Amino acid sequence: MTQLGQNCLHAQQTKHTSVIVIMADQLRADVLGKGFTPNIDALQKDAVTFNRAYCAAPLCAPSRASFFTGLYPNRTGSMINPWEKDDEVYGNTKAGIANLYGLMDAEWDSYHVGKQHFFTEEKMDKNPSTKTKWITQETYSKWMKEQGKPKPGGKMYKDVAPELVSSTHTQLRSYSTPATGLYKEGINYFLDHYLANEAIKAIQNRDTKKPLLLNAMFLAPHPPFSIPEPYYSKYGLKDFDLPENVGEWYPGQSPLQMYNLTGFIGSRYNREQWGQIWAKYLGLVKLLDDEVGRVIVALKQAGIYEQSTILFTADHGEMLGSHSLWQKMCMYEESARVPFLLKLPQSVQPAIKVSNEPISLVDFLPTVLDLNAIKHPGRMDGISLLPLIEGKTINRKAIFLQFDGNGSLGSSQRAVVMGNYKLTVDMFKDEFYVELYDLSKDFQEKENLAFNQSFSQKTNELLLVLKEHMKLSGDRVVLPAELMKKFLKNYKYGIQKSDKVQ
Structure with missing residues (x-):
């Protein structure tokens, strides 16, 4: 624990919340x-807002694994969604790695309500001895x-896209498209309404002798x-x-995205x-906000809103064109950046309301x-965000993101965010x-x-930081020594406007 966390914010409260x-x-x-999210915006007024929060991986399973463990994907072992049997080992968090549930569910009344994409080798959610109540899809x-x-949903909302498997060969897999349609059964049968109902039941039926973990x-x-x-x-x-x-x-964006679902369909x-x-x-989004609003009302009616730590966030973003x-x-920011609204217990008084420091879901x-x-x-x-919340600075050089394929081990991307700069290396074979x-x-x-020679020093600086992180975290990918030389030789001035796909 940080010294600041012990001596400052924690001193303002005396028991688990x-x-x-x-x-x-x-x-x-x-x-x-x-204007689309009045309930979430109301929560934001009570919270500390982190404007530059990033996922550790722009994909469901690895992002959630990093969120619940505080570790980057290279360390958790969860790097993809484990849909392809030959590669499913890369979708599970390794056995023995501590996580939020195991660290807290002995003393908190613990509920997981909703999408369950935190996959573990121990099949934690299927374990009869788990102390967490699991209500899932x-x-x-x-x-x-x-x-x-x-x-x-249904077939009309899907289409096939090519996907690299085991980093060796390509197969076709069915994924969601941006097709839109009316769900005629109504809100009462919609998944998120069901989940809000179950979350409200958890709040109402909780063990009042314990703090709630929801x-x-x-x-x-x-x-x-x-x-x-x-x-x-x-x-x-x-x-x-x-x-x-x-x-x-744009002329400078990676053409390798056309080998990925993102560009192939987008x-x-x-x-x-x-x-x-x-x-x-x-x-x-408005539907989501209404359901979040119902959960917030239930917390207030139960008398636990004020003294709860509440985080509103997302596992990743959405390019949406x-x-x-x-x-x-x-x-890109639309995919990698996430909302991060942290409402602290009333007994904890933050020194700030907004932070523009880059942070990660691993925090x-x-x-x-x-x-x-x-x-x-x-x-x-x-790292603990308590120093930032206290108005102090944190000693961290950069944060990192990675992508290793969607439903199988495939095309990869690595990124580093340092100060105002973001560098990404996109890879296909x-x-x-x-x-x-x-x-x-x-x-x-x-x-x-x-492509701008004026920024060659900055590019090389971030590449060096990224390579060091990849080495220390045991990355399966190794970037070549003369990466920039080869890159500039191959692409010269980027993908020209006349070549854009539309």
Whole structure:
């Protein structure tokens, strides 16, 4: 535990408090605060906002593994969604690694309600001895079968895309597209409404002799965009401003994204089509906000809101047409940056309301452990955010992100965020593509500075930091010694505008 955490913030409270995690799935951080999320925005007023929070991996399973363990994917062993049997070992967190549930569920009344993509070798959620109550998407599927109702989605919301398997060969796999449609069964049978109902039951039926640990894992606004009324028709094109980079494929962005689901499907749609899709996405965001609002009301009615630690976040973002890309699985801000709103117990008075320091989802576990005076289980990649909350500085040079394939071990990406700069290395088999952006001046990442000789020193500096991290974390990938020389020789001035895919 940090000395500051022991002597400052923890001194303001004397006992364990309830911990509530509300996690959305595939939520763009830039849609908050614009009228679509009044309940989440109300929570933000009571919270410390971290404007530059990043996932550790822009994919469900590895992101959640890092969130719950405080470790980067190279250390957890969870690097992909384990859909391909030959590669499923890379989707599970290694046995013996401590996590939020195991560290807290002995003293907290622990519930997991919602999407369960924290896969572990021990099959933690299936263990009869677990102290956590698990209510998951499987529970919902059984309930829907009993009700005789079809779940949202279906074949019309999917299409095939090529996917590299075991980093050696390609197969076709079915994934969600941006197709939109009305879910006719209504909100009462929609997954996120069911999950909010179950989260409320957990709050009402909790063991009042213990603090509550509630992990409410919503699916919205993850596709399929099979959405009930009134949310399906809630918004039109006049209700929002479409970001400038939607429907644009910039000259300096990686062409290797075309080997990935992101570009293979995303590049099919133009800006006008994306605008129609955005309207439906924002309706799903409003649905999410309403369900989060119901959970917040239940916490207040139970009398535990004020003294709870509450985090609202997402596992990753959503491109939704930015850079002409779809879903996540890339390092652009829309995919990699997440909301991170941390409401502290009333007894803890933060010195700040907003932080612009780059942080990672791996930082939550050490922070919540320090807040509750729980000894750290060992070395973690994440650090406690208590110094930042106290208005102090933190001693961290950079944060890191990685991607190793979607449903199998495939194309890879590595990224480092250091100060205002982000550097990404995109890889497909033996090809490499480098991108560098100054986020303080180019937050939509339109100009790849890796081609600008004036930034060659900065590019090499970040590459060195990234390589060192990859080495220390036992990365399976090794970047070549003369990466930039080969990259600039191959691409010269980038992918020209005349070559863009539209």
